[in-house]
Amino acid sequence: MSLAFTTEEQVAVAAVGRACQLTSSVFNKLVKNETLVKGDKSPVTVGDFAAQAVISSILYHAFPADPIVGEEDASDLRVESGKEMKDRIVELANEAITADLGLGDNANWGIGPGQAKSDTEILDAIDRGNYEGGSTGRMWTIDPIDGTKGFLRGEQYAVCLSLIVDSKVQVGVIGCPNLPVDPAHPEKGTGCIFVAVRGQGAQQLTLSGANPTPLTIPTSTPETFNFLESVEAAHSSHSFNDRVSSLLNITRPATRMDSQAKYGCLARGDGGAYLRMPTGVGYREKIWDHAPGQILVEEAGGIVTDSRGEPLDFGLGRTLGENFGIIAAGKDDHPRVLAAVQKALGEAKAKV
Ligand SMILES: Nc1ncnc2c1ncn2[C@@H]1O[C@H](COP(=O)(O)OS(=O)(=O)O)[C@@H](OP(=O)(O)O)[C@H]1O
Ligand SMILES: [Mg+2]
Ligand SMILES: [Mg+2]
Numbered sequence: 001m002s003l004a005f006t007t008e009e010q011v012a013v014a015a016v017g018r019a020c021q022l023t024s025s026v027f028n029k030l031v032k033n034e035t036l037v038k039g040d041k042s043p044v045t046v047g048d049f050a051a052q053a054v055i056s057s058i059l060y061h062a063f064p065a066d067p068i069v070g071e072e073d074a075s076d077l078r079v080e081s082g083k084e085m086k087d088r089i090v091e092l093a094n095e096a097i098t099a100d101l102g103l104g105d106n107a108n109w110g111i112g113p114g115q116a117k118s119d120t121e122i123l124d125a126i127d128r129g130n131y132e133g134g135s136t137g138r139m140w141t142i143d144p145i146d147g148t149k150g151f152l153r154g155e156q157y158a159v160c161l162s163l164i165v166d167s168k169v170q171v172g173v174i175g176c177p178n179l180p181v182d183p184a185h186p187e188k189g190t191g192c193i194f195v196a197v198r199g200q201g202a203q204q205l206t207l208s209g210a211n212p213t214p215l216t217i218p219t220s221t222p223e224t225f226n227f228l229e230s231v232e233a234a235h236s237s238h239s240f241n242d243r244v245s246s247l248l249n250i251t252r253p254a255t256r257m258d259s260q261a262k263y264g265c266l267a268r269g270d271g272g273a274y275l276r277m278p279t280g281v282g283y284r285e286k287i288w289d290h291a292p293g294q295i296l297v298e299e300a301g302g303i304v305t306d307s308r309g310e311p312l313d314f315g316l317g318r319t320l321g322e323n324f325g326i327i328a329a330g331k332d333d334h335p336r337v338l339a340a341v342q343k344a345l346g347e348a349k350a351k352v
């Protein structure tokens with residue numbers, strides 16, 4: 001039985017839309033001291049913090065009891081050295097929160113003119129993303145800017161939100177401000193939101209949540225099939241993908257693209273499979289990097305598994321735990337990609 005999740009979908013699209021406006025406008029204004037390097041050496045900008053604050057604050061108004069697994073936390077902003085950044089984040093978040101009500105918006109979600117939040121409310125909204133996750137009940141995942149490196153380069157990034165219930169993703173929204181609306185028609189410009197609700201299909205919307213277009217992964221042909229892969233070589237093994245490509249006789253070069261925009265492209269038939277194999281031991285994929293993408297591809301008729309063909313387990317906490325690698329593809333292509341991945345893994349094992 002599929003549940004409606006109508007309000008959840010509306011709230012999620014509205015929250016991602018506001019956060020996308022924020023990230024697009026902040027990109028043009030970013031200055032050097034508005035980016036921090038986190039403990040794991042990855043970058044985080046005022047845009048990441050402010051977008052998480054906006055989404056979390058909207059979720060809190062609409063669903064106050066729901067826990068949130070968010071990528072960012074506000075500890076660096078609560079100390080004296082973080083004051084300048086915090087002031088900027090509060091300003092940016094409030095600009096997005098108080099923007100006029102748009103299509104499908106509801107003032108009960110704490111948005112619109114006059115709904116500005118205090119510094120404490122903004123920091124607390126960011127820190128409501130500290131939930132540890134788990135296998136039962138409802139929880140949201142927020143990746144306020146997925147592909148922060150792509151965002152900083154002015155390339156692809158995505159604002160990502162999902163609702164997980166009892167370990168299963170039920171709603172996924174991916175906002176891609178820099179992604180062409182239709183790659184065959186560049187004149188249509190950039191900026192789309194992908195949305196999927198379990199059992200109700202996948203759609204592409206405009207950044208303001210209009211013009212829903214249903215998405216189905218088309219049957220691939222040897223001429224159209226290629227891989228979608230990370231830009232950053234540290235995030236996913238390019239050489240492994242090259243080997244799998246040659247095992248499958250794929251002639252088209254891989255499309256390198258940051259963020260869950262890759263799942264969006266796959267869902268609408270730009271590229272045949274998203275393959276992400278780890279480059280080293282020890283990194284565990286984060287649930288916010290894959291939950292919205294998984295439901296989007298599944299609802300567009302595709303399959304998402306790890307490299308062993310196992311389903312992704314979103315009930316193990318903030319990471320995917322033991323899931324090793326990601327394979328996402330249309331239902332006809334997934335089995336042959338999985339078989340080639342197994343073969344390439346076997347070859348790599350035989351070499352050591
Ligand atoms: N070592 C390692 N291995 C695998 N994945 C990692 C690793 N380090 C980081 N990350 C996560 O990668 C997220 C960026 O997504 P992509 O890899 O698809 O984009 S990119 O092309 O590499 O920028 C990125 O998401 P954001 O931090 O939201 O940008 C990280 O969560
Ligand atoms: Mg991410
Ligand atoms: Mg991120």
Ligand SMILES: [Mg+2]
Nearest residue numbers: 042043071148
């Ligand atoms: Mg990050």
